[in-house]
Amino acid sequence: AQKVTQAQTEISVVEKEDVTLDCVYETRDTTYYLFWYKQPPSGELVFLIRRNSFDEQNEISGRYSWNFQKSTSSFNFTITASQVVDSAVYFCALSEDTGNQFYFGTGTSLTVIP
Amino acid sequence: NAGVTQTPKFQVLKTGQSMTLQCAQDMNHEYMSWYRQDPGMGLRLIHYSVGAGITDQGEVPNGYNVSRSTTEDFPLRLLSAAPSQTSVYFCASRPFGGVGDTQYFGPGTRLTVL
Numbered sequence: 001a002q003k004v005t006q007a008q009t010e011i012s013v014v015e016k017e018d019v020t021l022d023c024v025y026e027t028r029d030t031t032y033y034l035f036w037y038k039q040p041p042s043g044e045l046v047f048l049i050r051r052n053s054f055d056e057q058n059e060i061s062g063r064y065s066w067n068f069q070k071s072t073s074s075f076n077f078t079i080t081a082s083q084v085v086d087s088a089v090y091f092c093a094l095s096e097d098t099g100n101q102f103y104f105g106t107g108t109s110l111t112v113i114p
Numbered sequence: 115n116a117g118v119t120q121t122p123k124f125q126v127l128k129t130g131q132s133m134t135l136q137c138a139q140d141m142n143h144e145y146m147s148w149y150r151q152d153p154g155m156g157l158r159l160i161h162y163s164v165g166a167g168i169t170d171q172g173e174v175p176n177g178y179n180v181s182r183s184t185t186e187d188f189p190l191r192l193l194s195a196a197p198s199q200t201s202v203y204f205c206a207s208r209p210f211g212g213v214g215d216t217q218y219f220g221p222g223t224r225l226t227v228l
Contacts (some may be wrong), residue, residue, distance in 0.1 A: 009154070017204060033214040044132050045204065045219040091156060095214065100164065102147070102206075102217060106156040 003027065004094050006105035013082050014113050021077040021108045023092030029053075034068065034075045035093040039107070045091075051075065082112045115140050118220035120205050126226045127195040135190040135223050137205030144210030146188040147217065149175065150201040157204065163188055164210050195227045 005024045013019045025034065035050040047057065051068050059066045063080045079086050092105040119204035121136045139146065149172075162179030163182040177199055179191040188207075192199060202224050207215035 003158075006156075014188075035216060042204070044221055047216045047218075050214060050216055093157075100145075100162060100170070101159055102157075104156040104158070106154060 002105075003103040004092050004105035005086040006090075006092055007107050008108045009106070010111070010113045011111045012113060016081050016082060018078060018080050019082050019110065021079075021090050021092075021110065023024075023075045023077065023105060025073050025075065025092070025094045027073075027094060027096055029097045031097045035095070035102075036066070036075075036077050037091045037093065039089040039091065041088070048077075079110075082110075084112050084114050086110060087112045117141065118152060118205055118207055118218050120203075120220035120223050122223060123221065124224050126228065127192075128228050129196060131195050132191070132193050133195065133201055135192075135205075135225070137188045137190065137220060138186050139188075139205075139207040139218070140186065141207060141209075141218065142185060143207035143218075144185065145217075146182070146205065146207045148178070148180065148190045149189070149204045149206065150221075156215075160190065160203075174200070192225075195225075197227045199225065200227045201216050201225060 003026050032053045034051045038046040056068050065078045067076045089107045089109045091107045094103045118139045144165045148160040149157040150155045158174045160178050161180040163169045169180050202222050204222050205220040208215045208217045
């Protein structure tokens with residue numbers, strides 16, 4: 001079974017619209033870590049955020065915000081006032097307590113149309 | 115610091131050929147890993163290592179060998195390439211004790227097997 005599910009395969013929005021990327025995870029560990037990465041068309045993987053399972057505070061960084069809800073096993077990512085430079089594939093990932101394996105979702109491809 | 119480096123960036127092989135994908139890091143990280151990225155599949159863990167002389171299998175290890183003789187280097191070997199191994203390969207590293215730390219990814223190697 002998939003440990004990280006990103007149900008949205010592709011999303012297109014018009015510039016300046018807000019967009020939310022969904023991530024649902026599955027784990028039996030009480031200690032775990034969640035991540036978001038961005039993969040722009042150039043192909044590299046860019047780290048965006050890390051959240052541990054004991055910290056459910058939402059986080060905002062500029063136009064980016066993350067909503068972590070343990071009750072629904074979700075770690076969603078919102079981009080406010082999207083820009084063309086936000087066009088990329090976004091991956092959600094899970095690391096469990098031992099940390100030896102990282103589980104990635106299948107990614108959401110975001111296209112921001114000017 | 116150069117971070118995580120991978121060579122080559124691109125490679126074309128014929129079925130049955132062997133090759134080694136190189137990965138090196140200069141951050142003194144104990145943990146290193148190899149992933150493959152295929153369309154619609156996200157990143158999947160091939161092998162990982164928690165230190166020199168210690169390696170273990172990930173989700174998709176078949177057809178790949180690894181060894182870790184130094185902290186810095188973690189090569190991935192394809193003994194007899196198959197078209198199913200056409201993919202983009204990423205190497206990553208992080209401190210072993212940093213269970214919640216993000217992994218630092220190399221730029222990737224795009225491999226085509228004909």
